[in-house]
Amino acid sequence: MATSIELKQIKKAYGDVAVIHGVDLTIDPGEFTVFVGPSGCGKSTLLRMIAGLEPITGGDLLIDGQRMNEVPAAKRGIAMVFQSYALYPHMSVYQNLAFGLETARMPRPEIEKRVQRAAEILKIEPLLKRKPKQLSGGQRQRVAIGRAIVREPKIFLFDEPLSNLDAELRVAMRVEIAKLHNDLGNTMIYVTHDQVEAMTMADKIVVLRAGIIEQAGAPLELYNNPRNLFVAGFIGSPKMNFLNASVENGALVAAGTALSLGREVGGATMLGIRPEHITIAEGSGVKFADVRVDLVENLGGQTVVYATTSDGQALTIVLEGQRSVDLGSSVSAYLDPAKAHVFDAEGQAIR
Amino acid sequence: MATQVDTSASTGAGRVASPSFWSGVWQNHAPGYLFLLPWLIGFLGLTIGPILTSFYLSFTHFDLLTAPRWAGIDNYMRMFTNDPKFAASMRVTFVFVVFSVPLKLAFALGVALLLNRGMKGLPLYRALFYLPSLLGASVAIAILWRQMFAGNGLVNQLLANFGIQGPSWISNPNTSLWTLIILAVWQFGSPMIIFLAGLRQIPQDMYEAASLDGASKWRQFWKITLPMLTPVVFFNAIIQTIEAFKSFTPAFIISGGTGGPINSTLFYTLYLYNEAFGFFRMGYASALAWVLLAIVALFTAFSFLTSKYWVHYDD
Numbered sequence: 085m086a087t088s089i090e091l092k093q094i095k096k097a098y099g100d101v102a103v104i105h106g107v108d109l110t111i112d113p114g115e116f117t118v119f120v121g122p123s124g125c126g127k128s129t130l131l132r133m134i135a136g137l138e139p140i141t142g143g144d145l146l147i148d149g150q151r152m153n154e155v156p157a158a159k160r161g162i163a164m165v166f167q168s169y170a171l172y173p174h175m176s177v178y179q180n181l182a183f184g185l186e187t188a189r190m191p192r193p194e195i196e197k198r199v200q201r202a203a204e205i206l207k208i209e210p211l212l213k214r215k216p217k218q219l220s221g222g223q224r225q226r227v228a229i230g231r232a233i234v235r236e237p238k239i240f241l242f243d244e245p246l247s248n249l250d251a252e253l254r255v256a257m258r259v260e261i262a263k264l265h266n267d268l269g270n271t272m273i274y275v276t277h278d279q280v281e282a283m284t285m286a287d288k289i290v291v292l293r294a295g296i297i298e299q300a301g302a303p304l305e306l307y308n309n310p311r312n313l314f315v316a317g318f319i320g321s322p323k324m325n326f327l328n329a330s331v332e333n334g335a336l337v338a339a340g341t342a343l344s345l346g347r348e349v350g351g352a353t354m355l356g357i358r359p360e361h362i363t364i365a366e367g368s369g370v371k372f373a374d375v376r377v378d379l380v381e382n383l384g385g386q387t388v389v390y391a392t393t394s395d396g397q398a399l400t401i402v403l404e405g406q407r408s409v410d411l412g413s414s415v416s417a418y419l420d421p422a423k424a425h426v427f428d429a430e431g432q433a434i435r
Numbered sequence: 436m437a438t439q440v441d442t443s444a445s446t447g448a449g450r451v452a453s454p455s456f457w458s459g460v461w462q463n464h465a466p467g468y469l470f471l472l473p474w475l476i477g478f479l480g481l482t483i484g485p486i487l488t489s490f491y492l493s494f495t496h497f498d499l500l501t502a503p504r505w506a507g508i509d510n511y512m513r514m515f516t517n518d519p520k521f522a523a524s525m526r527v528t529f530v531f532v533v534f535s536v537p538l539k540l541a542f543a544l545g546v547a548l549l550l551n552r553g554m555k556g557l558p559l560y561r562a563l564f565y566l567p568s569l570l571g572a573s574v575a576i577a578i579l580w581r582q583m584f585a586g587n588g589l590v591n592q593l594l595a596n597f598g599i600q601g602p603s604w605i606s607n608p609n610t611s612l613w614t615l616i617i618l619a620v621w622q623f624g625s626p627m628i629i630f631l632a633g634l635r636q637i638p639q640d641m642y643e644a645a646s647l648d649g650a651s652k653w654r655q656f657w658k659i660t661l662p663m664l665t666p667v668v669f670f671n672a673i674i675q676t677i678e679a680f681k682s683f684t685p686a687f688i689i690s691g692g693t694g695g696p697i698n699s700t701l702f703y704t705l706y707l708y709n710e711a712f713g714f715f716r717m718g719y720a721s722a723l724a725w726v727l728l729a730i731v732a733l734f735t736a737f738s739f740l741t742s743k744y745w746v747h748y749d750d
Contacts (some may be wrong), residue, residue, distance in 0.1 A: 173663070
């Protein structure tokens with residue numbers, strides 16, 4: 085029922101400047117895919133190429149197996165929610181929702197039915213007569229999503245739709261969009277620079293950097309098995325700790341301590357450990373460093389410790405619950421070898 | 436009435452009336468007022484003074500040589516009951532306004548839309564298209580226009596190439612006003628620049644959203660561009676209409692100051708000018724000026740009243 089999307093060696097260049105360097109990606113029917121990456125990584129460009137708002141320089145875009153490169157945006161069966169919402173300020177909410185259907189010359193009763201249903205789904209029925217300027221940011225966001233829903237597209241595209249909302253509303257809308265996906269079951273692509281949004285909403289995360297895919301996979305797959313330093317650093321909050329490492333006699337040496345990880349570490353130059361995988365309680369793993377505590381943040385549910393190793397490298401530790409850790413004190417840090425990541429000089433993970 | 440005293444008003448009035456208030460103002464702000472003085476003198480002496488004087492004169496007969504004689508509403512009565520030239524000038528001016536303003540705005544918008552499509556050398560074209568507006572009101576251009584549309588002028592020479600024998604456009608009462616309308620439309624630069632700025636303000640993603648909805652360029656223009664541009668259209672329409680009502684130089688030059696042939700280019704302001712400085716009927720001319728002011732004011736007020744039905748403001 086739902087629609088698949090396939091990108092084959094998709095390229096984009098503006099004149100001589102290439103911004104997307106041959107992207108291969110398969111999006112399964114009904115999948116919620118999130119493009120994530122730092123600004124300028126090409127995630128929005130990629131989305132706009134799928135939408136048909138940007139010409140594709142090279143490669144093939146297939147929707148349900150059919151090449152779409154030259155098909156105009158309106159004929160691709162997609163709807164898009166813009167970061168700015170792009171609502172028409174001179175039209176009422178109803179007119180905004182109906183615009184696309186009127187353009188398609190749909191009979192009026194059918195338009196009314198669809199608008200009514202979208203308004204029900206998004207709980208914006210009382211707002212139908214208002215103009216966009218009379219709406220709050222969250223309400224505008226709903227109308228923008230409603231405008232996509234009424235068209236009953238095969239594919240929904242979202243271009244950083246929540247970045248103009250305040251933090252609280254962002255979390256609420258995140259939940260609603262995820263719920264919408266559950267209810268409608270459409271294929272959706274969502275662009276964000278916020279890795280928390282990516283982790284919480286996605287079936288599949290596509291991490292982009294400088295116009296290439298660094299890694300694509302399920303959120304936990306990326307969290308547990310990042311393919312390289314960039315993905316390891318990008319996914320997870322607080323960021324993964326990286327300690328310079330070397331290999332001596334087959335053992336990994338980091339922060340002056342030799343570690344036995346129980347696996348092959350040849351060529352390793354970097355040890356990565358997530359803050360939440362470090363403990364300071366004795367007997368809970370392999371000791372890998374003595375650190376000095378610089379700063380402690382008590383968040384209530386968690387205690388975040390910012391520390392420095394004996395050789396001057398920064399280390400962040402997240403401890404569960406409320407723990408009393410003295411500033412300036414020296415503590416030993418332990419890790420679970422199974423949860424340690426090792427990277428070679430190219431930044432690729434050694435598994 | 437007398438027993439009901441609004442306390443806030445009375446205290447306010449008491450404060451304003453007390454001499455210490457004014458001396459306080461002066462002591463605290465004397466340098467400011469001194470700096471303001473040159474402007475204030477000019478405003479009172481060159482603007483407010485003449486305005487009030489002309490209002491007074493409009494109720495008098497005044498030939499500049501003898502003292503004004505009080506005439507009551509004679510001037511206004513004559514205008515509306517017994518002055519065919521007034522009626523003719525009114526007609527000419529309205530025809531000019533009704534045709535030149537919409538044509539000029541449409542032309543300006545059309546060129547602005549073309550320029551807004553993003554082309555190389557845009558600043559150059561913008562400046563070139565604006566040039567006629569800089570030159571347009573000048574005497575030299577009016578003279579040039581007279582040459583172009585004369586019986587043996589450039590226009591007829593061009594038409595002759597196609598075997599058409601054109602009339603003398605400016606000496607034919609059927610076409611003379613149209614040469615002035617064309618001249619006005621040619622000066623589309625200033626509304627065009629404002630339209631261009633307005634077009635730049637329309638967010639690109641609205642067009643993208645519309646194109647995803649399958650809206651053609653034509654539909655996008657009528658449903659997005661034009662509605663979003665209405666504040667600018669409104670502004671341009673008001674400014675250009677007032678300009679058109681006030682238009683004087685081209686008619687003066689092209690008709691040689693007569694408004695001819697057969698009053699066909701007798702703009703209101705030209706008639707006013709002739710009454711004032713040709714026949715030295717300053718009282719009557721002042722009355723004409725006040726009627727024009729009333730017409731322009733009424734038109735502007737009407738435009739503002741209707742604007743809420745068709746002008747869309749963003750926020």
